[in-house]
Amino acid sequence: NVIIITSITLLFCIGFFFFLLFMNNYIHSDLYKNEIKTSKKKNIDTYVKTSNSNSVIIEKKVTEKKDHFQNTVHMIAFGDIMLGRNVENQMNKKGIQYPFEKIQEILQGKDIVFANLEGPIQKNHIPTPTGSTRFSFKEGSIDLLKKNYFNVLSIANNHTLDFGKEVFFTMQKYLTKAGIDAVGHPREISKEYVVEKKVKGYAFTFLGFNQVLTPFDEKKALELIKEYEKEGAFTIVSIHWAEEYKLTSNTWQ
Numbered sequence: 001n002v003i004i005i006t007s008i009t010l011l012f013c014i015g016f017f018f019f020l021l022f023m024n025n026y027i028h029s030d031l032y033k034n035e036i037k038t039s040k041k042k043n044i045d046t047y048v049k050t051s052n053s054n055s056v057i058i059e060k061k062v063t064e065k066k067d068h069f070q071n072t073v074h075m076i077a078f079g080d081i082m083l084g085r086n087v088e089n090q091m092n093k094k095g096i097q098y099p100f101e102k103i104q105e106i107l108q109g110k111d112i113v114f115a116n117l118e119g120p121i122q123k124n125h126i127p128t129p130t131g132s133t134r135f136s137f138k139e140g141s142i143d144l145l146k147k148n149y150f151n152v153l154s155i156a157n158n159h160t161l162d163f164g165k166e167v168f169f170t171m172q173k174y175l176t177k178a179g180i181d182a183v184g185h186p187r188e189i190s191k192e193y194v195v196e197k198k199v200k201g202y203a204f205t206f207l208g209f210n211q212v213l214t215p216f217d218e219k220k221a222l223e224l225i226k227e228y229e230k231e232g233a234f235t236i237v238s239i240h241w242a243e244e245y246k247l248t249s250n251t252w253q
Helices: 002-042 062-070 085-094 141-147 165-177 218-228
Strands: 046-049 055-059 075-081 112-117 152-154 181-183 195-199 202-210 234-240
Touching: 075 234, 112 202, 112 234, 152 202, 165 181, 181 195, 181 202, 202 218, 218 234
Parallel strands: 075 112, 112 152, 152 181, 202 234
Antiparallel strands: 046 055, 195 202
């Protein structure tokens, strides 16, 4: 009797074990299906485990990640661009691309490439003699800058008026025509020299000021900046300042 009872108990236990296994697989399968439905509703990256513990990717939201990258604005900014003096001499020897040949890859693919153009670009170019600080850049410099992805340039500095107002405004006009936004003025603080543009749906405002060798109205500059500050927009300010050839900032800065 004891043996019979034990056998029956064992059979019952084995049967009950398979019943639990069946129910576990059934419930897990149902949860698995629900996970798939839920993941599709949530529209996010979802990972679930099957009964054999292997991870399965149910839905990979690749398009969302691509959209996020596409909506990200990449900006790179520089200080002064010098295309005259000894730099021009090197360009004449080594080719016009010389100043940018080692950084062109860094500039490529950026949405905004911003810098200060430290001198006037003019048709009647006059090379800068040694020791002179009256700068002039070749007319072909606009194509060179465009080729190297520069699309916003501050012209608010102490050299863009070196050859007078006519050269300054002609350069401004040709930069704009080439698709390069020219920002600021060497002596004036005005809305006229502010650039507003949309980049990937985002609003950007660019302002350029010069404080070198000219009276600078700080209050007026701050008022102009505040006027353009908006919710959800980006305000980029370039200030040409400090003491030339000094490696540290001054008290005013």
